[in-house]
């Protein structure tokens with residue numbers, strides 16, 4: 131498979147890029163820091179069974195003008211793109227964003243508006259070649275409005291809704307949309323937070339997501355138990371949600 | 377709370393980072409996978425946060441011709457083996473668990489079953505280290521470059537500076553299988569003879585002895601020796617992936633009393649039915665038998681355990697080893713099998729553990745008298761000119777440590793040069809070197 135990944139330098143994206151490179155997929159990285167991209171490319175190359183060189187191009191989720199050239203660079207390097215993965219996003223605590231609305235605005239723009247815009251470019255590219263897979267990391271935080279993640283959750287809820295719509299409309303044309311909803315996963319993004327029960331590891335997430343990409347599974351909760359946790363949370367009555375801190 | 381492998385917890389937490397270069401500037405100590413038993417990866421009380429390195433695990437460069445590899449310090453040996461063993465490469469030195477990071481392997485200057493031929497991982501095999509010093513400076517060091525920093529770092533338990541990247545050479549192996557030979561041996565004197573004999577014939581040698589048996593069968597046990605199987609011996613057999621079990625919960629402390637341990641040890645000895653067994657073995661079962669059960673340290677319960685590992689110098693002879701075992705069994709240091717190894721020459725690492733002689737390692741469940749037991753063993757060790765392994769230690773007293781470490785002055789001089797304020801420190805350095813908490 132020929133795949134390009136935005137966010138493959140760190141966290142779950144890193145683990146997923148490794149898994150794909152290790153099984154022989156051709157990977158092209160997109161991201162913001164040239165040094166980080168170069169280091170991750172070298173890491174993936176050492177892991178690839180054929181020692182295939184891994185290319186990279188700059189792409190800043192904060193700057194939509196970078197999207198088209200980045201995807202074009204990926205397509206040129208890979209020959210064609212069969213799969214686009216987006217793990218890039220930012221996180222900030224609800225308190226930090228309530229205290230500073232500019233931070234809220236930045237997060238909403240990156241994690242919702244610009245992510246959707248990037249996906250629109252990717253969609254065009256994939257449909258143009260007759261289909262392919264678009265795998266995007268949303269979050270369980272988008273499944274219900276909750277006190278600790280109101281703004282982040284709102285952005286992810288919007289993203290999940292967008293991905294679901296894409297699937298409905300373009301499935302028949304060969305577009306496979308995979309919406310990944312991680313629960314709490316131990317990555318750099320959550321390094322300052324205390325891990326709750328059922329916290330996952332990036333490698334396990336990567337295993338599950340790679341399988342979902344192969345099968346075209348539309349929605350993936352990871353670790354899997356979060357499907358049931360969120361099912362329970364969605365059923366909690368409003369008066370309970372007002373009381374609890376979760 | 378945060379603990380080493382022995383589950384002796386202190387207040388503190390680990391902050392993980394994928395970017396050691398950024399995160400190390402302020403860090404008081406690095407921690408890899410926390411497989412050191414005692415307090416070497418634990419923070420001093422006054423600065424309860426350590427920098428967790430295990431997410432910083434990228435391979436920076438790999439040369440398929442020479443096997444030369446450079447990687448971030450949080451890369452685990454498990455990952456290295458997973459990636460390279462089947463491709464025909466292996467580390468020159470491996471400890472008895474693969475759940476360790478490169479940074480931890482350098483800081484403890486780990487030794488393996490091949491110590492008598494290959495020495496230690498850090499001082500004998502590492503070609504270069506990228507480090508963050510206490511001053512904030514980033515430096516590159518190696519056997520030739522900044523040798524004082526390098527030799528103090530290998531075996532220096534993280535106190536000289538934070539290791540960000542490690543460079544060394546993987547070795548070509550003829551097949552991914554181990555051709556091994558294991559023997560049942562009835563007592564300590566024959567055991568020491570057999571160790572010597574096997575060490576002359578095999579690169580990998582280790583033994584397990586039963587510390588509870590007394591009299592003529594004192595020190596009976598199993599001796600394991602091995603080498604990489606040739607391509608013909610392996611005959612193209614693919615290496616299966618190892619399945620692991622997880623120890624589900626903390627056992628109550630009484631579960632590991634003397635009777636159950638004695639029963640286990642006896643069973644282990646007699647399970648080895650024949651006197652001599654030869655064959656091909658999976659490297660996981662040969663090098664890492666304890667890794668088969670994840671979280672096996674929970675077996676010792678909430679009070680935790682410590683490992684006492686010391687080396688009895690060759691000069692003390694078989695007599696020294698016998699005296700030590702007698703002391704141990706008279707003090708009732710009930711233990712599962714003790715690991716026994718023949719160590720080769722001392723390495724360049726200023727505080728590297730091994731010394732020509734016999735290394736003995738045993739797990740001790742923590743009880744009220746553990747401090748007294750360790751004190752007694754240390755006093756005996758000092759009279760023989762031996763030393764303990766810092767990566768395992770949690771109970772040694774500062775005065776005993778000074779008495780067994782003539783090399784300490786040199787280490788402290790190096791530390792005074794690179795970190796005069798002793799900013800980088802650990803719970804262990806507070807205990808043993810008198811650093812400010």
Ligand SMILES: Cc1cc2nc3c(=O)[nH]c(=O)nc-3n(C[C@H](O)[C@H](O)[C@H](O)COP(=O)(O)OP(=O)(O)OC[C@H]3O[C@@H](n4cnc5c(N)ncnc54)[C@H](O)[C@@H]3O)c2cc1C
Pocket residue numbers: 381405406407408409410411412413416417429449450470471472473475476477478479480481483484485486487488489532533534535537538539540666767768802
């Ligand atoms: C079952 C088992 C078997 C073992 N067998 C052996 C054996 O055969 N031979 C042997 O030598 N050891 C053995 N050990 C001990 C183990 O190899 C060492 O304790 C090793 O240091 C653990 O690595 P770690 O990554 O878990 O480090 P940690 O335990 O997290 O840390 C150990 C030390 O390394 C320092 N450190 C870690 N990372 C860095 C870094 N990036 N920069 C600077 N300092 C750092 C820490 O500060 C600390 O002082 C064994 C341990 C277990 C649990």
Ligand SMILES: NC(=O)c1ccc[n+]([C@@H]2O[C@H](COP(=O)([O-])OP(=O)(O)OC[C@H]3O[C@@H](n4cnc5c(N)ncnc54)[C@H](OP(=O)(O)O)[C@@H]3O)[C@@H](O)[C@H]2O)c1
Pocket residue numbers: 136137138139140141142143160161162163166189190191192216217218219220221240267268269270271311312313314315316317318319320
């Ligand atoms: N971790 C969790 O518990 C959790 C839970 C639910 C959902 N998620 C979601 O899962 C995804 C992956 O999370 P993670 O924990 O793996 O995150 P991470 O470790 O923080 O990695 C995020 C990646 O996004 C990249 N990135 C950030 N800003 C960018 C920008 N402006 N342009 C381009 N790339 C940018 C980062 O690159 P640089 O580092 O180079 O900036 C990094 O590679 C995210 O969408 C996240 O919201 C995570």
